[in-house]
Amino acid sequence: MNRRQLLRWTAGLVPGSIALQVLAACAPSAPTAPSAAQPRGVPLAKLLPAHQPIQGPSPELPGSADGLVNPAWMKYPRASVFQSVKEPPGSGADVTVTLQTNNPPWPPFEQNAQWQALNKALNARLNPIVIPFADFDQKWAAIQAGSDLPDMMCTITRPSTPIVPAFLEAKCTDLTPYLAGDAVRDYPNLAAIPTRAWKSALVNGKIYGVPIPLAPYFWWFWVHKEILDQAGLRFPTSAAEFKETAIKVNKPRENTWAIASEGGSQYAFSTVNGLWNSVFKAPNYWAVDADGKFSYVFETPEYRQAMLYAADLFKAGLYHPNSLQYNTLSARTDFMGRKMIFRFDGLQASPYWGGYNAPPMDPPSLITLVPPFSADGVSKAVYYFGRPNFGITLIKKAADARVKELLRILNFIAAPFGSVEQQLIAYGVEGKDFTYDERDNPVLTDQGHAEIGNFGSAWYSLTRPATAYYSPADPQAPGVYQGYEKLLAPLGVEDASIGTFSPTFASKGTILLDGIGGAAQDIIAGRRSSDEWDQVVKDWQTNGGSQIKSELAASYAQLTSG
Structure with missing residues (x-):
């Protein structure tokens, strides 16, 4: 299988055929004009958009009512494709948007069938400013500092891409009057976006953006199960048992190690992003107690245990020696090549490694999920949910009618799997960008690959529909992933800070994380003493x-009042 085929297959697992997961939303009527700034202290339940799922084609494997288990389709619902947006949302005017992508530049408008069809369907002249993902932080800083803003601006939710509150208040539309509570029902596909994604679109108790949603399952603990089977080993069920198993599969002389991580203070040998901190039950970044007091993951005795455990694994030579140099993609590549047996990795842009696309090996590769376990193997295991969205899309300050028009366009882009609108954004124009194969799966043509790209449609960097599993290459894969979700959902723990806001974290969070996370990484790697940790x-x-x-405690008190 070549790289293009792999990326095409992977994309098929998520709505819109791109490696990010998206949500849709539903909405009631917005007021005729925006009200004054949302008063502080509005309870979260009244502030968040009222969730209303969209009824589209019935999946073979339905999801759960709470949205924690996503629906799965074993085949594309070609005969049931429906129109979710009845009227073109635009007024015929120009709409300038920023997009981010890992794809190469797409064809110009005159040669781009999808772009032309999208403009027609929207009744708008979209003028995209496409930013390469690797350059996003620098470009985003320039956008915030500029005076001539695009109509809609995508962002990325991460510490290295801060959104300055003063910028939001001065130049961006407070969307609370349009989207809070039942107001979102004017935009049904936006109302279908899961509630957890909207929580991280809040800043100072106001809705400033439309989310680019993610499912809760961002990081997964994978294993080459064929190696466990070959050695007669089972899945580890405690920290001690994991080390015993790791020692048995660790074979440096054969260029194979037990486990690997990527380098960086945000990972620190997987003690920060959800593996060892969950095993030892340190917080999922932030925890809050009954009195509303917040604790950071690094402050807790449980984190110290996780850090010292990872240090013990490193000292035993069980971590791949490139763990400090790896990035996520290079570590993933070596894991696929079985240079390590265990790997904590994200689902986004990851293939179903146990399927037909596994590289040829002896024994054949069978990568599967490691069920979560607790340190002592007795207490209940937990799984740490990932961040609720990839980013949010901001709308610059504009007249009421213009804001509603832009929200209608976002509502179109958030159309669910199995809709005419989703098909256009994910696959383009039938006969030009895609054709149907003998099993009624849409398959991109060469033109479709050029216009939509191997990493999926860049239009989905504005917003996306809710996650739906579907794979044209391996019909069994959606069921496998849904099975993983059914295992993880009851064990899920959220980051307690979601929905809150701290201006100090927005301005200094990355610098502070580099200091404390970098120190943890150095201690684990034996470059600093654990005596320095306090x-x-x-x-x-x-x-x-x-x-x-x-600041988090004060924000939390505002959101939970009433």
Whole structure:
């Protein structure tokens, strides 16, 4: 299988055929004009858009009512494709948007059938400013500093891409009057976006953006199960058992190690992003107690245990020696090549490694999920949900009619799997960008690959529909992934800070994480002593951490009042 085929197959697992997961939304009528700024202290239940799923083609494997288990289709619902947006949402005017993508530049408008068809369907002249993903932080900083803003601006939810609150208040539309509560029902596909995604679109108790949603399952613990089977080993069920298993499969002389991580303070040998911190039950980034007091993952005794455990694994030579140099893609490539047996990796842009696309090996590769386990193997295991969205799309300040028009366009883009609109954005124009194969699966043509790209449609960097599993290459894959979700959903724990806001974290969070996460990584790798840890934590608190905790507690109190 070549790289293009692999990426095409992977994309098919998610709505819109791209590696990010998206949500849709439903909405009631918005007021005729925006009200004054949302008052502080509005309870979260009244602030968030009212969730209303869209009824489209029935999946062979339905999801759960709470949205934590996503629906799955074993085949494309060609005969049931429906129109979710009845009227063109635009007024015929120009609409300038920023998009981000890993794809190469697409053909110009005159040669781009999908772009032309999208403009016609929207009754709008879309003028995209396409930003390469690798350049996004720099470009986003320039956009915030500029005076001539695009109509709609995509962002990325991560510490290295801060959104300055003063920028939002001065230049962006407060969408609360249009989307809070039942107001979202004017935009049914937006109302179908899961509630958890809207929580991280809040800033200072206001809705400032439309989410680009993600399913909760961002990081997964994978294993080459064929190696466990060959050695007569079972899945580990405790921290001690994991080390015993890791020692048995660790074979450096054969260029194979037990486990690997990517380098960086945001990972610190998987003690921060959800593996060892969940095993030892340190917080999923942030925890809040009954009194509304926040604790950061690094402050807890459970994190110290996780850090020292990872250090023990490293000292035993069980981590791949490139773990400090790997990025996510290079570590993933080596895992697929079985240079390590266990790997904590994200689902986004990851293939179903146990399927037909596994590279030829002896024994054949069979990569599958490791069921979560607790450190002691007795207490209930937990799984840490990932961030709720990839980013949010902001709308620059504009007249009421213009804001509603732009929201209608986003509502079109958020159309669900199995809709005419989703088909256009994910696959383009039938006969030009895609054709149907003998099993009624849409298959991109060469023109479709050029216009939509191997990493999926860049239009989905504005918003997306809710996750739906579908794979034209391997009909069994959707059921496998849904099975994983059924295992993980009851164990899920959210980051307690979702929905809250700290201006200090927005401005200093990356710098502070580099300090404390970098120190943890150095201790695990034996480059610093664990005796320094208490002082490292105190420095984090003094340099802004305590202020962040105070601001999060105040924001949390506002959102939970009433």
